[in-house]
Amino acid sequence: MxxxxxxxxxxxxxxxxxxxxxxxxxxxxxxxxxxxxxxxxxxxxxxxxxxxxxxxxxxxxxxxxxxxxxxxxxxxxxxxxxxxxxxxxxxxxxxxxxxxxxxxxxxxxxxxxxxxxxxxxxxxxxxxxxxxxxxxxxxxxxxxxxxxxxKEQEGSFLAGVAAARMTKSNKIGFVGGMTLPVIERFEAGFIAGVAAVNPDIKVDIQYTEAFNKAELGKAAANRMYSSGVDIIFHAAGGTGNGVFSEAKERKKADPNAYVWVIGVDSDQYAEGKIDNNNITMTSMLKRxxxxxxxxxxxxxxxxxxxxxxxxxGIAEDGIALADSHGVIPDDILAEIDDYSKKIAAGEIVVPEFPAKKK
Amino acid sequence: MSNRVINLLVPIISIILGLLVGAVVMLFSGYNPINGYIALWNGVFEDSYAIGETIRQISPYILAGLAVAFAFRTGLFNIGVEGQLIVGWFAAAYVGVTFELPAIIHIPFALLAAAAAGALWGLVPGLLKAKFGVHEVIVTIMMNYIALHSVNALIKTVSGGNYKTDPIKETASLRSEFLANLTDFSTLHYGILVALAMVVVMWFILEKTKTGFELKSVGFNDHASQYAGMNVNKNIVLSMVISGAFAGLGGAMEALGTFGYMATLAGFTGIGFDGIAVALLGANTPLGVIFGASLFGSLKYGAGNMPNAAGIPIEIVSIVIALIIFFVASGYIIRVGLQRMNKKKGAK
Structure with a gap:
């Protein structure tokens, strides 16, 4: 340029x-x-x-x-x-x-x-x-x-759609950093995305109240995966690295385990690599x-x-979903793309605040 | 060599050794130690801004150091300075935000609230130690966690769900336009005067009052003190309360000066724990604490300039600073070494 x-x-x-x-x-x-x-x-x-x-x-x-x-x-x-x-x-x-x-x-x-x-x-x-x-x-x-x-809520909405389509247990987790308006936008969008696909899916929400404590993220992920959650979306910065390590440990112990993490901010594909597998389903890119x-x-x-x-937001190329490296099948990707276009065009307005509060 | 020369040589040699070993670490990691140390020096003394920020950093260290030193003189390990500082920080911020008062009342009120909160946090381990013989180290450590998480919850409550309190009222602020202009908008505030005043207070209590004599006496030998007719338990509680008050004031420095608010803490500030080292470096004397805090504060703030001016990563900087402090603290080894050398020479 x-x-x-x-x-x-x-x-x-x-x-x-x-x-x-x-x-x-x-x-x-x-x-x-x-x-x-x-x-x-x-x-x-x-x-x-x-x-x-x-x-x-x-x-x-x-x-x-x-x-x-x-x-x-x-x-x-x-x-x-x-x-x-x-x-x-x-x-x-x-x-x-x-x-x-x-x-x-x-x-x-x-x-x-x-x-x-x-x-x-x-x-x-x-x-x-x-x-x-x-x-x-x-x-x-x-x-x-x-x-x-x-507009974190827009990308989180897409992540929610992906998670809702991919889950087998109908239990999805969300690990947040601190309870700040910005992280609540992630939460609100994610829940809206899940609900758009299947309102019956239960989303387990936990805030660790820290962005730099991987051990707290790991503990939260451990609790969620143990309770049957199979996909966790984290919006917790460095704390989220703990979510990855928990998922990787489970995948290492049992290569057939159905555990996934949806990364945040950057493409966190490299974070999810374990032996020949990868537990990163996709990442919500906040560019x-x-x-x-x-x-x-x-x-x-x-x-x-x-x-x-x-x-x-999505319309400005500031928000998107990362390449899933073949994890998400094409028909679901097409559906996500469809939602993405609707959001960009303003046909769907994703809520900014979680429903329960305010 | 006379004793006098040795006394002078010990701190000089220990600092030089610390700098040398730090330099080796920088060399091995591929950075220029000379640039690093120039950056460190400039970080502390380069201009009025740096000096202002350094003094700002020293103020809470003095108070944290005093808190540890004071309890130590009574034979108590107050590891809870961190927690006492946190509750003091919150108390000062709360008073600063909530009340509408003229500055002449508001500032002392906020400082008193911080001291009282810290004192209360010191009272609990003091009482438990005096009444039931529960070791103060365990209680104070646990009180740190209680302080951290209760205060985080309180911040949310008083701020209506926000992660930090509202900014304190202008009338409660220790900052001043005069200091800001003098130091090119550094966050220097009048807290340093409060800290220095407390140094005098500690010296006065310990050296000039009957209570101080009793406190020290309990520190030297509690059985002998009891035999001499002193109330050991009362002195233990009193010592922890005064110690906690110093620590609480340290928190007030952050609330009324440096930040002007309190945000939820993801972890400990570290000031309280560093206070232990400050007190020990200063041999638990009021004057010594000033030197210990100055060294700690300068290194801590100046170190921030090493990534800035010399491009050395913050992790390496932390190692170098820790090494310098380590060598300064282990001056005893150097003293013994010097004395040995002296003897050998004498034998020849």
């Missing part, structure tokens, strides 16, 4: 000024468009702060980093100052200092990854109005912050990478959506 742009930092500052002046007007969406402006300028340098999951969480943060890397390589940037980079947070107290460190290193655009960083991004963005920020999974209303949200790359591109093209919330 866009080529490397060289040139004056001055025009960049000017451009930033115009954008800051213009934002906060409407809540519309902008899609990524290749650069058409003829202005010569250096490509935007981009950096991100992970939440406590770390950059190699095989899920959310990793996906965001993939987006940053892709943007960087596309624009011939290097992983260094003035290019692209990341910082990992060990605890919540690291969010503010990490954001500040990246601002100090003069990155043009700093991403805060995850709902937990909402207040930190808000605070630092107010203190450093000259830097652009973006936050994933939360809305921060500041003129220099772009908020990125996802944080696409969103991150997209917002970086927009910023690079002087179209930074500051003060706006951009929502990515």
């Amino acid at each position: 866009s080529k490397r742009k060289l040139g004056l930092a001055l025009s960049l500052v000017l451009a930033a000024g115009t954008i800051l002046g213009a934002c906060g007007a409407d809540k519309g969406k902008e899609k990524g468009t290749p650069s058409t402006s003829g202005k010569d300028k250096a490509a935007f340098s981009v950096a991100m702060v992970t939440d406590i999951g770390g950059v190699d969480d095989k899920s959310f943060n990793q996906s965001a980093w993939a987006g940053v890397e892709k943007y960087g390589k596309k624009n011939n940037l290097e992983k260094a100052d003035g290019g692209y980079d990341y910082l990992e947070s060990v605890g919540e107290a690291d969010y503010n200092p990490n954001l500040n460190k990246l601002v100090r290193r003069d990155f043009d655009l700093v991403f805060g990854i995850g709902h937990m960083m909402e207040s930190s991004v808000k605070e630092v963005a107010e203190q450093k109005p000259d830097t652009k920020f973006a936050i994933v999974d939360a809305v921060v209303e500041s003129p220099n912050v772009a908020s990125i949200m996802f 944080v990478d696409i969103a991150v790359e997209n917002v970086s591109d927009l910023a690079n093209d002087d179209k930074f959506p500051g003060g706006k919330t951009t929502t990515y």
Whole structure:
């Protein structure tokens, strides 16, 4: 798409000024468009702060980093100052200092990854109005912050359809991380998807209240599989790795065991590999990478959506189901595809909140 | 070598040894130790922002260290500083969110609430130890878990299902515009003054009051103290209560300063456990705790700059920092070594 742009930092500052002046007007969406402006300028340098999951969480943060890397390589940037980079947070107290460190290193655009960083991004963005920020999974209303949200419920709906068609025991499990609005969207969509196929299927729901505790995920999965659940959808980041290890242990003990995991955020096929089998049925892709790359591109093209919330769903290619590597038969895939088209077209509106609450 | 020279050499050699072994670890993992240490140094001292954040990090460490040290002087292992800190954090946040008061009342009120909550959490193991001889280590460890999960549940209740409390009212905040401007928007807050005041309080109680004398006496030998007519059980309970209050104030630092709210914790903060090391590094004296906390806080915050400026992964950094602290703490070995060398020379 866009080529490397060289040139004056001055025009960049000017451009930033115009954008800051213009934002906060409407809540519309902008899609990524290749650069058409003829202005010569250096490509935007981009950096991100992970939440406590770390950059190699095989899920959310990793996906965001993939987006940053892709943007960087596309624009011939290097992983260094003035290019692209990341910082990992060990605890919540690291969010503010990490954001500040990246601002100090003069990155043009700093991403805060995850709902937990909402207040930190808000605070630092107010203190450093000259830097652009973006936050994933939360809305921060500041003129220099772009908020990125996802319609997790849409992809979870598809995962629910797949699970409901594939289950043999008519018992399906859902393991959530913390009880946050974002994870509740997964839950709501998943339940709606299951119910769309067969309202009689029982969905066992458990929240572990942590994103970085694999042992809790393993315990939850153990309980579910033992009670007859055969498919578990996890939306729990690093905690979900425990769900995988439990399923793999069961598959290793008995290669004929009918246990499956539906992965989340990235394609978790590699996580499910055990000997010659694989227990990953499919994964609900939350393309944080696409969103991150997209917002970086927009910023690079002087179209930074500051003060706006951009929502990515199936229609925007931000949400999808991963390749099932032959696990799900073609007729079910066709049905999923059908639902997917209906959701994209707006014929089906997937609920955002679980039915029981609120 | 005279004793004086040895006293001076021991900390210097132990820090150099720690840095050297840390450097070896970095070298073997393929990173440049010189860049690493420059990043560490800059992480602590580079600019006013870094210094501000470092001091912010030191404040709760001082209080956690005081809490452990105080109980230790009475011969008690308070492993429950972590839990006392968590309940203190919540109490301060709750008072900060709920009440509408002028700052001059609001801040002391929130601090008192935190101290009281921590004290209450210390009272339980103190009572159990005094009345039934239940070992305080077991009780305090278990109280940590009770604190963690009860507070998580309480946060949900008071915030109406959210994962964190509302932000505290401006009037309860220890942060100030002045400090923020001085340190380029770091999260430095006036909590450091509270922590230093508590250092004086601990020194005063231990060294200048009859109660302090009794507490120390029980620590040295509880049987002798009893024989001398002191109420050992009362002193045990009192010691745990005061210790818990220090820890609770440590939690208030997080509630009223660093964060301004409390979010549900997935696990322990680690500050309370690090407090044990801080206290032991400082030989359980009030002044020593300041040094221990400064070392811990600086290394902990400065370490965050090593991935940032030198590209060293956070895991390697943790190992290096742990090695430095390890060598500083094992100064005794170096002292013995130096004395041996001295003797050999003398024999020749």
